[in-house]
Amino acid sequence: MEAVIVNGHTVRALTIAGSDSGGGAGIQADLKTMHQFGVYGMSVVTAVTAQNTLGVQGVHELDAEFVQMQMDSVLDDIGTDAAKTGMLANESIIHAVVDGLEKHAVPYLVVDPVMVAKGGAPLISPEAIDALRERLVPRADVITPNIPEASVLCGHPLETWDEYHRAAEQLAKAGAQTVVIKGGHMSPFQSTSTPWGRNIIDPVSVDIVFCNGDYTYFLTKRIDTRKTHGTGCTYSAAITSMLARGYSVLDAIAVAKAFIFQAIEGAKDWDVGQGHGPTDHFANVPLGSSVEPGGAYLCDGLPWVRLDQ
Numbered sequence: 241m242e243a244v245i246v247n248g249h250t251v252r253a254l255t256i257a258g259s260d261s262g263g264g265a266g267i268q269a270d271l272k273t274m275h276q277f278g279v280y281g282m283s284v285v286t287a288v289t290a291q292n293t294l295g296v297q298g299v300h301e302l303d304a305e306f307v308q309m310q311m312d313s314v315l316d317d318i319g320t321d322a323a324k325t326g327m328l329a330n331e332s333i334i335h336a337v338v339d340g341l342e343k344h345a346v347p348y349l350v351v352d353p354v355m356v357a358k359g360g361a362p363l364i365s366p367e368a369i370d371a372l373r374e375r376l377v378p379r380a381d382v383i384t385p386n387i388p389e390a391s392v393l394c395g396h397p398l399e400t401w402d403e404y405h406r407a408a409e410q411l412a413k414a415g416a417q418t419v420v421i422k423g424g425h426m427s428p429f430q431s432t433s434t435p436w437g438r439n440i441i442d443p444v445s446v447d448i449v450f451c452n453g454d455y456t457y458f459l460t461k462r463i464d465t466r467k468t469h470g471t472g473c474t475y476s477a478a479i480t481s482m483l484a485r486g487y488s489v490l491d492a493i494a495v496a497k498a499f500i501f502q503a504i505e506g507a508k509d510w511d512v513g514q515g516h517g518p519t520d521h522f523a524n525v526p527l528g529s530s531v532e533p534g535g536a537y538l539c540d541g542l543p544w545v546r547l548d549q
């Protein structure tokens with residue numbers, strides 16, 4: 241992959257997240273993904289985890305001042321076309337990150353409100369949730385909660401299609417421009433009766449996107465695998481890379497969703513680790529998708545197919 245040049249400059253993206261020593265999630269997933277998208281990746285590390293596919297063995301949080309120093313180092317000199325946040329660990333780091341974002345020019349911000357690792361280890365302190373909700377959500381161009389994260393941000397459990405939609409609207413009201421409610425944790429059975437009025441027999445993974453008052457649904461086949469370590473990180477890094485390259489939000493999400501589908505599929509038979517294995521960051525970047533707001537799209541191979549409403 242070559243570096244992408246847009247309007248004469250090298251496209252850059254920044255991740256503000258935790259390090260995953262196992263290489264499947266966090267900073268490592270983000271930088272691998274950005275590289276695969278032809279984007280020059282940079283990192284601000286918030287915490288270092290001792291982690292592998294079996295779980296998180298330890299967490300070392302960095303001082304908020306040092307997080308701020310990294311942001312100044314990167315953004316005073318290099319600058320970025322888009323940034324994403326991942327694991328932010330605690331309240332002081334959230335304040336430092338938001339202060340840094342207010343100080344520097346960051347054209348697009350993707351917030352992946354990381355809370356708990358796939359193995360169950362907490363990646364943010366409970367006291368930090370209010371700061372996340374009050375200071376970071378309103379700054380998000382795109383926010384990408386999974387179902388448990390959306391439940392925590394909204395303050396109640398989410399189990400039905402209707403509740404997923406109300407949660408997206410609540411986060412939009414709180415200031416997030418585009419809300420992506422990710423489908424990895426939805427029950428596959430909910431996919432049999434859908435908001436767009438057509439039944440799906442095979443299990444699918446649906447991401448609900450709420451943007452400018454329209455709902456757009458992105459569906460792929462649900463892959464039967466437990467190797468989903470870092471799916472959320474990889475997906476949000478792909479969206480960030482596409483925004484940095486100048487794509488519209490919906491086209492960015494469409495490409496990112498097709499990429500994460502192929503990344504999960506591609507690593508199904510990998511033998512990396514004994515637990516929740518990583519995704520295939522070498523997956524193809526399927527550019528060329530163009531979607532209209534307000535429809536339901538199925539990625540059945542490529543490109544996207546619009547389902548009748």
Ligand SMILES: Nc1ncnc2c1ncn2[C@@H]1O[C@H](COP(=O)(O)OP(=O)(O)O)[C@@H](O)[C@H]1O
Pocket residue numbers: 385386387422423424425445446447460461462463464465468470471472473475497500501504
């Ligand atoms: N088994 C699966 N098959 C297909 N897509 C999946 C599967 N699991 C997750 N995804 C997709 O991966 C992306 C990340 O979702 P999710 O796993 O919910 O995030 P997180 O890692 O934050 O929990 C979403 O686009 C989701 O639809």
Ligand SMILES: Cc1ncc(COP(=O)(O)O)c(N)n1
Pocket residue numbers: 257258259260265266267289291326327354356357358359363468469470471472473
């Ligand atoms: C440093 C870090 N950041 C994020 C995740 C979440 O990824 P996942 O939910 O797939 O375990 C993680 N496990 N580690």
